[in-house]
Amino acid sequence: MLGWGVxxxxxxxxxxxxxxxxxxxxxxxxxxxxxxxxxxxxxxxSECKTDGYCDCRLDRExxxxxxxxxxxxxxxxxxSSIGANRVRNVCVAFRAASEQNNRAGCLRALExxxxxYCYLKNKLHELFQMEQQRVxxxxxxxxxxxx
Amino acid sequence: xxxxxxxxxxxxxxxxxxxxxxxxAVDDSLIDRKLIERxxxxxxxxxxxxxxxxxxxxxxxxxxxxxxxPDTPFGSPNNHQEVEVNLIITDYCMPGMTGYDLLKxxxxxxxxxxxxxxxxxxxxxxxxxxxxxxxxxxxxFLKPVRLSDLNRLKPHxxxxxxxxxxxxxxxxxxxxxxxxxxxxxxxLPSSQPQPExxxxxxxxxxxxxxxxxxxxxxxxxxxxDRTRPRYNGIxxxx
Numbered sequence: 001m002l003g004w005g006v007x008x009x010x011x012x013x014x015x016x017x018x019x020x021x022x023x024x025x026x027x028x029x030x031x032x033x034x035x036x037x038x039x040x041x042x043x044x045x046s047e048c049k050t051d052g053y054c055d056c057r058l059d060r061e062x063x064x065x066x067x068x069x070x071x072x073x074x075x076x077x078x079x080s081s082i083g084a085n086r087v088r089n090v091c092v093a094f095r096a097a098s099e100q101n102n103r104a105g106c107l108r109a110l111e112x113x114x115x116x117y118c119y120l121k122n123k124l125h126e127l128f129q130m131e132q133q134r135v136x137x138x139x140x141x142x143x144x145x146x147x
Numbered sequence: 148x149x150x151x152x153x154x155x156x157x158x159x160x161x162x163x164x165x166x167x168x169x170x171x172a173v174d175d176s177l178i179d180r181k182l183i184e185r186x187x188x189x190x191x192x193x194x195x196x197x198x199x200x201x202x203x204x205x206x207x208x209x210x211x212x213x214x215x216x217p218d219t220p221f222g223s224p225n226n227h228q229e230v231e232v233n234l235i236i237t238d239y240c241m242p243g244m245t246g247y248d249l250l251k252x253x254x255x256x257x258x259x260x261x262x263x264x265x266x267x268x269x270x271x272x273x274x275x276x277x278x279x280x281x282x283x284x285x286x287x288f289l290k291p292v293r294l295s296d297l298n299r300l301k302p303h304x305x306x307x308x309x310x311x312x313x314x315x316x317x318x319x320x321x322x323x324x325x326x327x328x329x330x331x332x333x334x335l336p337s338s339q340p341q342p343e344x345x346x347x348x349x350x351x352x353x354x355x356x357x358x359x360x361x362x363x364x365x366x367x368x369x370x371x372d373r374t375r376p377r378y379n380g381i382x383x384x385x
Contacts, residue, residue, distance in 0.1 A: 029291045036185045036294075073240065077269045078178045081291045 009134040013127060020123055023086070025116075030083030065098045068106075072098065087116045168304050169193040169230060173203045173237035173249065174267070183236065183267075183292060190297045195230075200237070200244030200252075207232060209256055232262055233304045236288075239268035239275065247279060254283040261311065263303035267292055 020026045072095045079088035090113045097105030170192045172183045180196045187194045197203050235253060237246040244252075246266050253259045266279045269290040276287045285303045288296050 032291070032293060033182070036182075036189055070242075074176060077176055077240075077290065080269055081176070081178050081182055083291075 006134055006137045009130050009137065013130045013134070016123065016127060016130070024089075025084070025086050025120055025123065027083045027085035029080065033082060065101055068098050069095060084120055087113065087120055090116050168233045168301075168308075169195070170234045170236060170300075171203060171206060171232045172196045173198075173200060173235065173241070173246070175199060175238065175241045179238065179267075179290070186292060186294055186297055187236075189294065190300075192300075195232075200241060200246070200249035203235065203237065203249055204252060207235075207253070207259055207262075209252070209259060233308065234263050234265065234300060236265040236267060236300075238290075239266050239279070240270070247275075247282065250279060250282050250284055261307055263300075263307055265300065265303075 017026070072091055076088055076091040076095070079085075079091060090109060094106065094109035094113060097109050170187050172180065172187065172194060174180045174183060174196070175198050177198075180198065184194050184196050195206065197206060235249075237249050239246040246268075250264050250266065253262060253264055260283075263285045264283065265286045265288060266284045267288045267290050268275065271289055279287055286299055
């Protein structure tokens, strides 16, 4: 039955969110974002994550630490705004390394950042897909209630 | 008359206030612009977002290199300004013109200085906060901004709106009084002969009656007839 599907999707989403919170991947700010989402802007959260977040171009050569610092600041700000807790923390470490012109530290931080960012992106994508499925299933449920 | 109008306006403000308030949000980060726009709309404010300080100034009708307009001492909107802005909320760290630079430009402008300005920053730097508040910022919000932070905005916007309305009423009152003085020379202590004591042909008598009625209306606190008759063509004395 479709009703069962909706409830299971909702449970799966809650479980995934709980895991992400437990891991520190997401923090309370993400919840704030979800609360701002409603019928008038149902895709607010996904818009936030996809539109502005991917604009991070990091110079692997680390030739210009100052420019990197600026990009990092922006990336850090965006991460904090959407509740991407672990990504933000890596940015903090990254920034510290770049301020010290610590090339090895920067390389390590960049690796970590890519890993965290990838993980976050995939999980948010999962969440978003579940949400879409839930909405579809909930919409399809009602015509069957006439039986 | 004036007091009654103000009370009605105040009631209108508190009753349906927030949809009447227009906030200009300035942030170079797309995500933060989206976020602040969502927060403000959820709080029922009208929102315009721009991504730089210079665009903000353009929207406010002030070009970057333009000197403040000395012809608007009462803080009424600049001629170029299409829309009234009741509050500016800006990020601190922006390329080019920072939020602090924008704050200074707004406070230096005679046409814009009454608009309350709020600064946002992701960094908690006490000296930065102090500097902004000293320069005239009303509030300093740490990012990420929460819905509860926005509750602190309304008093600033209402204070300015009521102040602007008071100023407008005052201007109107002053101009009314001034034109009254021009048209009622009888009121001034002077050596001019008093029209009342002389026998008058019809027009001046009617004129006098109208003047008396108007004076009474003002004293009783009723709204005077705005379409004031022009006395210029009518002889007051024979």
